[in-house]
Amino acid sequence: MIYSIKLILFISLGSVFLWCCKKDYVQIDSECYFEEDIQFLQILINNSQLQENGPPFNLNPLTLGWQVWKVGRLAEFCSSTSISNECWNEYILSGEIPLGIGNLTELKRFSVESNKMYVTIPSQIKYLKKLEELKLSDNQFIGKLPVEIGALNSLKTLALNSNSLTGHLPKEFELLTNLRWIYLANNDFSGNIPYALGNMLDMTYLNISNNRFEGNIPSVLGYLSKLQNLNLAENKLTGEIPPELGKLNLGSNELTGIMPEELGNLLDIVQIDLESNQLSGNLPSSFGKLKKIKILDLNNNQFYGALPPTVNGWENLYELDLSNNKFSGQIPIELGELKNINSVNLSFNNFSGEIPHTLLGNENIEVLYLNSNQLSGNISNDICNREKTINLLVLSNNFSPPYPKCLKYIGKQTC
Numbered sequence: 001m002i003y004s005i006k007l008i009l010f011i012s013l014g015s016v017f018l019w020c021c022k023k024d025y026v027q028i029d030s031e032c033y034f035e036e037d038i039q040f041l042q043i044l045i046n047n048s049q050l051q052e053n054g055p056p057f058n059l060n061p062l063t064l065g066w067q068v069w070k071v072g073r074l075a076e077f078c079s080s081t082s083i084s085n086e087c088w089n090e091y092i093l094s095g096e097i098p099l100g101i102g103n104l105t106e107l108k109r110f111s112v113e114s115n116k117m118y119v120t121i122p123s124q125i126k127y128l129k130k131l132e133e134l135k136l137s138d139n140q141f142i143g144k145l146p147v148e149i150g151a152l153n154s155l156k157t158l159a160l161n162s163n164s165l166t167g168h169l170p171k172e173f174e175l176l177t178n179l180r181w182i183y184l185a186n187n188d189f190s191g192n193i194p195y196a197l198g199n200m201l202d203m204t205y206l207n208i209s210n211n212r213f214e215g216n217i218p219s220v221l222g223y224l225s226k227l228q229n230l231n232l233a234e235n236k237l238t239g240e241i242p243p244e245l246g247k248l249n250l251g252s253n254e255l256t257g258i259m260p261e262e263l264g265n266l267l268d269i270v271q272i273d274l275e276s277n278q279l280s281g282n283l284p285s286s287f288g289k290l291k292k293i294k295i296l297d298l299n300n301n302q303f304y305g306a307l308p309p310t311v312n313g314w315e316n317l318y319e320l321d322l323s324n325n326k327f328s329g330q331i332p333i334e335l336g337e338l339k340n341i342n343s344v345n346l347s348f349n350n351f352s353g354e355i356p357h358t359l360l361g362n363e364n365i366e367v368l369y370l371n372s373n374q375l376s377g378n379i380s381n382d383i384c385n386r387e388k389t390i391n392l393l394v395l396s397n398n399f400s401p402p403y404p405k406c407l408k409y410i411g412k413q414t415c
Helices: 002-018 035-047 099-103 123-127 147-151 171-175 195-199 219-223 261-265 285-289 309-313 357-361 381-385
Strands: 025-028 031-034 066-070 073-078 109-111 116-119 133-135 140-144 157-159 164-168 181-183 188-192 205-207 212-215 229-231 236-239 254-258 271-273 278-281 295-297 302-305 319-321 326-330 343-345 350-353 367-369 374-377 391-393
Touching (some): 025 035, 099 123, 147 171, 195 219, 357 381
Parallel strands (some): 073 109, 116 140, 140 164, 181 205, 205 229, 254 278, 302 326, 343 367, 350 374, 367 391
Antiparallel strands (some): 025 031
């Protein structure tokens, strides 16, 4: 009997022992959580109290945003006010990132996009050795990117766009060789584009548009074989386009020179945006090999010469903008034969001859801007027989009457 009582007592004490958390852990709802991880979440709540629509002061930290815990440690945290984000939250986070973020040593994902967090990115992030995703986009962060960012050698995704970050990217940035996705657009970063970006061989997405980066485009970016999207638009870049480069969005810079023939070898490219630069020369005939291209925007440059008939190779082209250049010669019939074309803007050039019947007869074309050229002849009445309406501009050319009755505006013509 005495033995039985001792056995029951041992089992009872053992059950208590099983529910006891280790040192530095706290028990919440029969689960153990690392106390400093919980404190970090609580400080996030506390810091957001001055902001309208902030989380309630008495909110359970475990219910803030979207969380993943593993063996009592916070592994993933995400909270965003954007309804398009998978972790949409009705509460707005604001204030500083708590310095205790350095204690979250098991953290792999930290995302607080589309909130109102501000001040600088804390240097304590250097302790997050396992962090793979850091998303702070669309907040109010200021100052320079801390040099400690170079310690995050597991980082694969970095999104800091739409803040007020300034200065050069620190040299330590080049240590992030595992980065695959970089989004730094809409800040005030300056200096040269780091040459070491060419060493990030797994890179698939790089967007540093709308900053103040200057100097030449590093040719090594062209060796990033996995790169699917490159956007360097709206900076202060100068020099010529490296022939090695692909996946182009380089609009609103100060690039000069001619279009490299080698760009025609970018067989998987779907968009080229070089608008508002100082590029010149002919459109390379090699561009006809770009069968997957959907958007080609070369407007506001100094390109000249005739369009090659190889434009018939643009099988998937949807939007073409060659306006504000010096292109001349006749508009290729082949352009109107493209089956997927929807928008064509050839305005403010020196095109001559008649409008190809293929352009006016292509029912997929909804926008056709031909104004301010030297086009002549008659405009066919066939345009009035289209099943779909077309937004057509033909003013400031040399078209002769009679004009189709369905055209409401012809504008000035020099016949």
